Amino acid sequence: MFTVQQIAAAIDAVAEGDLSLEIARAAEPQDAGVTDLAMAMSPKYAEQLSAGSAQVALVWEGADWQAMGLKAAIFAPRPRLAMGGVTQMLDPGQGFEDFGAGIHPSAVVHPEAQIGADVTIGPMAVVARGAQIGAGSVIGPQCYIGADAIIGEQAMLREAVSIGARATIGDRFRAQPGARVAGDGFSYVTPEVSGVENARKTLGDQGDSKAQSWLRIHSLGAVEIGDDVELGMNVTIDNGTIRNTVIGAGSKLDNLVHVGHNTRVGRDCLLCGQTGISGSVEIGNNVVLGGQTGVADNLFIGDGAIAGGGTKILSNVPAGRVMMGYPAVKMETHTEMYKAQRRLGRLMRDIDALKKAVFK
Numbered sequence: 181m182f183t184v185q186q187i188a189a190a191i192d193a194v195a196e197g198d199l200s201l202e203i204a205r206a207a208e209p210q211d212a213g214v215t216d217l218a219m220a221m222s223p224k225y226a227e228q229l230s231a232g233s234a235q236v237a238l239v240w241e242g243a244d245w246q247a248m249g250l251k252a253a254i255f256a257p258r259p260r261l262a263m264g265g266v267t268q269m270l271d272p273g274q275g276f277e278d279f280g281a282g283i284h285p286s287a288v289v290h291p292e293a294q295i296g297a298d299v300t301i302g303p304m305a306v307v308a309r310g311a312q313i314g315a316g317s318v319i320g321p322q323c324y325i326g327a328d329a330i331i332g333e334q335a336m337l338r339e340a341v342s343i344g345a346r347a348t349i350g351d352r353f354r355a356q357p358g359a360r361v362a363g364d365g366f367s368y369v370t371p372e373v374s375g376v377e378n379a380r381k382t383l384g385d386q387g388d389s390k391a392q393s394w395l396r397i398h399s400l401g402a403v404e405i406g407d408d409v410e411l412g413m414n415v416t417i418d419n420g421t422i423r424n425t426v427i428g429a430g431s432k433l434d435n436l437v438h439v440g441h442n443t444r445v446g447r448d449c450l451l452c453g454q455t456g457i458s459g460s461v462e463i464g465n466n467v468v469l470g471g472q473t474g475v476a477d478n479l480f481i482g483d484g485a486i487a488g489g490g491t492k493i494l495s496n497v498p499a500g501r502v503m504m505g506y507p508a509v510k511m512e513t514h515t516e517m518y519k520a521q522r523r524l525g526r527l528m529r530d531i532d533a534l535k536k537a538v539f540k
Contacts, residue, residue: 182269184236184252187217191265196245197252201236206270209234217266220248221259238262274338276302276318284321293325296333314351326362332407344419350407350429359411365418365425365441365459367397397421399441406430406447412437418459428465440477452489464499488514 181202188195204215209225212218212234220226220237226248229237235251238259245253256262279302283289289307296315301307305323313319314333324342325331331343332351341355344362355361370393375386401420406429411417415433418425418441425439428447438456439445446465451457455469458477467481470489475481482499492506505514 181215184254187266187269188254190269191254191256191262193254193256193262195252195254197236197250199252201252203236203270206238206266207232207234209237212237217254217270219263219266221256221263238266274320276300276320279303279321302339308345329362344403346402347405348402349405350409352408353405354410355415356411356413356435358414360414360416361405361411362403362419363416364399365397365421367399367421367441367459368394369397370394401425401442403427409433412453415439418443421459434471446483 181204183199184195184201184203185199187203202215203217206219207213207216209218209220209228210231212232214233214235216234218229218232218234218237220229220239222240226239226243229248237245237248237250237253238256239245239253240259241255241257243253281300283301284303286303287301287305289295289301290309292309293307294312296313296317298316299313301319302321302323304321305319307313307325308327310328311325312330313325314331314335316333317331317335319325319337320339320341322340323337326343326345326347328345329343329347331349331353334351335349335353337355338357340357341359342361343349347362372392373389374392375389378387378389379385399419399421401422401424403417403419404424405427408430409427410432412433412435414435415437417427417439420442423442425441426444427439428445428449430448431445433451434453436454437451440457440459440461442460443457445463446467448466449463450468452469452471454471455473457475460478461475462480464481464483464485466484468486470487470491472490473487474492476494479493479496481493481497482501484500485497486502487493487508488504488511491504491508493503494507497503502511503509504511
């Protein structure tokens with residue numbers, strides 16, 4: 181339980197009313213009880229307060245909280261930023277502490293692994309030879325840390341996360357269940373030029389190529405991940421073929437994101453759900469790729485570029501460009517194309533009418 185005063189101080193916000201009221205959890209306005217903090221950060225959410233029993237709410241600047249029937253209010257100039265602080269403060273955690281501090285008896289830790297101070301390793305986790313885990317980290321149940329992998333301080337690995345051999349990860353790393361780091365890249369070659377190679381050159385015709393078996397190219401590189409990176413559920417990051425695959429500091433990868441071999445992602449990027457990045461892509465800093473974005477191999481995406489959901493990037497993207505569509509074009513160009521496409525039915529009807537008039 182936290183008082184209104186404590187919560188306001190923690191998120192550097194102004195509060196009014198009875199600041200001694202205690203808060204147990206956050207809730208949507210219509211679901212909030214008497215010990216809940218109602219998240220009513222705009223007028224449209226505040227309309228639902230009467231359906232709940234909240235005494236305290238997180239509201240927008242200038243809100244008339246007393247008219248809403250509240251006993252106290254916390255004012256949020258930037259609501260989503262305030263939500264970040266509130267949710268961090270009220271997060272009940274995953275209950276890993278129920279297994280006890282330190283290394284669980286069922287975990288397997290190689291004697292040559294280096295475990296920092298105050299590290300928790302959960303049930304049935306495996307830490308391989310030469311692995312290093314920084315101080316204060318939590319390795320959840322059934323996780324695997326490969327040989328010579330390095331994980332920095334204050335990491336949080338949820339259940340069933342795997343980190344492959346020789347991966348290097350910075351401080352405050354977070355990985356959700358099922359994240360997979362440092363699997364082998366998808367690299368194969370045929371003894372002779374294949375139909376795929378010919379089609380790529382001709383953009384259509386695969387020529388007289390014959391059927392061949394695929395030969396494996398092994399991954400000699402590893403994965404490097406900077407500080408403050410977060411991976412969603414079932415994220416997959418491939419090892420590099422020769423050089424390392426890199427995820428820059430502060431970047432966040434949503435569920436089911438795939439990063440191919442040799443790709444380098446810059447700092448503070450957002451890669452949203454189901455985004456797929458092919459091999460050897462260079463992505464700048466502060467890039468945002470919306471859900472289900474696809475990026476072809478060996479491309480460059482400049483700093484600050486944004487791709488809308490479902491975008492398929494088949495050519496280089498300059499810095500700051502906003503892209504959309506398949507193939508990707510400037511968002512304003514895509515919007516004009518979409519409008520024109522919507523008018524095609526009417527245009528065809530007009531053409532039919534004109535043809536009939538001409539024939540008559």
